[in-house]
Amino acid sequence: MSGSRQGGRRDAGERADLARTVAFDALRAVNDDEAYANLVLPELLRERGVNARDAAFATELTYGTLRSTGTYDQIVQTCAGRSLADLDPPVIDALRLGAHQLLSTRVPPHAAVSTTVDLVRTHVHEGAAKFANAVLRRVGEQDLDGWAEQLAPPRETDLAGYLAFRHGHPAWIVRAFSDALRGDAEALEAALIADNEPAPVALAVRPGRGDVEELVSAGAQPARWSPYGATLVSGDPGKLAAVRAGRAGVQDEGSQLVTVALSRVEISGPDERWLDMCAGPGGKAALLAGLTAGPGAQLLAVEKHEHRARLVEQALRGDPGEHEVLVADATDPPWPEEDFDRVLLDAPCTGLGALRRRPEARWRRQSADVGPLRRLQISLLDAGIRSVRPGGIVAYVTCSPHLAETVTVVDDVLKSRGDAERVDARPYLPGVPDLGDGPDVQLWPHVHGTDAMYLALLRRK
Numbered sequence: 001m002s003g004s005r006q007g008g009r010r011d012a013g014e015r016a017d018l019a020r021t022v023a024f025d026a027l028r029a030v031n032d033d034e035a036y037a038n039l040v041l042p043e044l045l046r047e048r049g050v051n052a053r054d055a056a057f058a059t060e061l062t063y064g065t066l067r068s069t070g071t072y073d074q075i076v077q078t079c080a081g082r083s084l085a086d087l088d089p090p091v092i093d094a095l096r097l098g099a100h101q102l103l104s105t106r107v108p109p110h111a112a113v114s115t116t117v118d119l120v121r122t123h124v125h126e127g128a129a130k131f132a133n134a135v136l137r138r139v140g141e142q143d144l145d146g147w148a149e150q151l152a153p154p155r156e157t158d159l160a161g162y163l164a165f166r167h168g169h170p171a172w173i174v175r176a177f178s179d180a181l182r183g184d185a186e187a188l189e190a191a192l193i194a195d196n197e198p199a200p201v202a203l204a205v206r207p208g209r210g211d212v213e214e215l216v217s218a219g220a221q222p223a224r225w226s227p228y229g230a231t232l233v234s235g236d237p238g239k240l241a242a243v244r245a246g247r248a249g250v251q252d253e254g255s256q257l258v259t260v261a262l263s264r265v266e267i268s269g270p271d272e273r274w275l276d277m278c279a280g281p282g283g284k285a286a287l288l289a290g291l292t293a294g295p296g297a298q299l300l301a302v303e304k305h306e307h308r309a310r311l312v313e314q315a316l317r318g319d320p321g322e323h324e325v326l327v328a329d330a331t332d333p334p335w336p337e338e339d340f341d342r343v344l345l346d347a348p349c350t351g352l353g354a355l356r357r358r359p360e361a362r363w364r365r366q367s368a369d370v371g372p373l374r375r376l377q378i379s380l381l382d383a384g385i386r387s388v389r390p391g392g393i394v395a396y397v398t399c400s401p402h403l404a405e406t407v408t409v410v411d412d413v414l415k416s417r418g419d420a421e422r423v424d425a426r427p428y429l430p431g432v433p434d435l436g437d438g439p440d441v442q443l444w445p446h447v448h449g450t451d452a453m454y455l456a457l458l459r460r461k
C-alpha cells in the first residue's frame with residue numbers, strides 16, 4: 001500500500017516537472033527565437049505527450065510568466081543584485097518561471113524553488129543552480145504586494161506606474177488604457193486584471209454553412225449576444241466537426257459583433273457590393289460572406305500580403321455566395337471610387353485589445369509602433385470612404401482601444417474629408433450592455449468578456 005502511494009507521489013512529481021520543463025522550453029523559444037507562445041506551446045505539449053491536467057499547468061506557467069515578465073524582471077534584478085544583462089538567458093527564464101510560481105500561484109514555495117533550481121542545474125550548470133537558489137529565496141521573502149510597495153512608483157502619485165508593476169503591463173499601455181477609460185481608476189485596474197485572465201475559446205458559425213445548434217450539441221454554449229457565436233468551455237476547437245469542415249471558426253465574440261453591426265445598418269438604394277479592405281487571415285470575411293446572402297450581395301476581400309490572402313481563400317472555401325479574394329494595397333485601390341455599398345476596414349493595429357490571447361505581445365509592442373500604424377490607418381480609412389458610394393457605410397474597426405488608433409483617427413479623417421459622418425453604432429449591437437455615450441463603440445474584456453474591439457460606423461454623405 002505505502003509503496004503504491006509513494007509511487008503515486010513520485011509520478012505526480014515527475015508529471016509536474018514535465019509541465020515545468022515544457023513551460024521553460026516554451027519561454028526559451030519565445031524569448032530567444034521570438035516564437036509565439038500560442039503556437040509553440042501546443043506543439044511542445046503534443047510532441048511530449050503531456051496529459052490534459054499537466055498541459056493546463058504548463059499553460060498557466062508559460063502564459064502567467066510571459067504576461068508579468070516586466071514585473072518579475074525588476075524583482076529578479078533586485079534579488080540578484082545585478083542587471084539581467086549580466087545573466088545567462090536560460091537562467092533569466094528559469095528565474096522568471098520561479099518568480100511566477102512564488103508570487104502568483106499556489107505552488108508551495110519549497111517546490112517552486114527546488115524545481116526551478118533543478119531546471120537550472122539540468123540546462124545550465126551547478127554554479128548557476130546555486131545562484132538561482134539564492135535569488136529565489138530572496139524573491140519569496142515577500143508577496144507581490146510587498147514587492148510593489150518596494151519597487152513600484154507610489155499608487156497615490158503615479159497610478160499608471162504602480163498598476164503597470166502590480167498587474168504586469170508596460171506603463172505606456174496602462175496610460176493608453178487609462179486615456180480610453182477616461183481616467184476611471186477602478187475600470188483601469190479591472191481592465192488590466194482581465195488581460196491576465198485566460199480568454200474563452202469563442203467560435204462563430206459561418207451563416208448559411210453552419211448553425212449554432214450544431215456547436216451547442218457538441219458541448220459549446222451559445223454566445224451572449226452574437227447570433228452566430230458559441231463558447232467552448234473545454235476541449236480543442238480543432239476537433240469539432242463543424243470547425244474541421246469550415247462551417248465554423250474560432251473568432252472572438254467582439255469581432256463577430258462589430259462585423260454583424262456593419263451588415264445591420266440600414267442603407268437606401270442598392271446593397272450589392274461589399275468590400276473587406278484588410279481581410280487576412282479571413283475571420284471577419286468568412287462571417288461577412290455568409291451575411292451577404294441576406295441582400296444577395298457580392299464580397300470582395302482584399303489583403304496586401306499574398307500568404308495571408310491564401311488564408312482568406314481557405315476561410316471562404318465552401319461559402320455558397322459570390323466572393324473574390326484580391327491581393328492589393330488598399331491604400332491605393334485598384335477599384336473605382338464609390339464602387340461599394342458597405343465597406344469593412346479592420347485596420348492593422350497594435351492589437352492592445354487582445355493582450356489576453358498573446359501573453360508576450362505586451363512586451364514586444366513599443367509605443368513607437370503607434371505613430372506609423374496610425375498613419376496607415378488614416379490612409380486606409382480615407383481610401384475606405386472614397387470606396388463607398390454616397391449613402392453607403394464604412395465600418396472602421398481595430399482590436400486596440402488606444403485613442404490614437406481609434407476615435408482620433410476617425411476624427412482626423414472626417415475633418416479632412418468633410419463628406420462622411422458618424423452613425424451611432426450602439427443600436428447595431430442590440431442587447432450588449434454598457435456601450436457608453438456613443439456614437440462609437442468600445443468593447444472591453446473586463447466589461448463584455450470580449451477582446452477590446454473598437455467600432456465606428458461612417459456614412460458617406
Ligand SMILES: C[S@@+](CC[C@H](N)C(=O)[O-])C[C@H]1O[C@@H](n2cnc3c(N)ncnc32)[C@H](O)[C@@H]1O
Binds near residue numbers: 284285346
Ligand atoms: C487586423 S488584420 C485583419 C484581420 C481580419 N479582418 C480577420 O478578421 O481575420 C489586418 C490585415 O490587414 C493587412 N494589411 C495591412 N496593410 C494593408 C494594406 N495596405 N492593404 C490591404 N491589407 C493590408 C494585414 O496584412 C492584415 O492581414
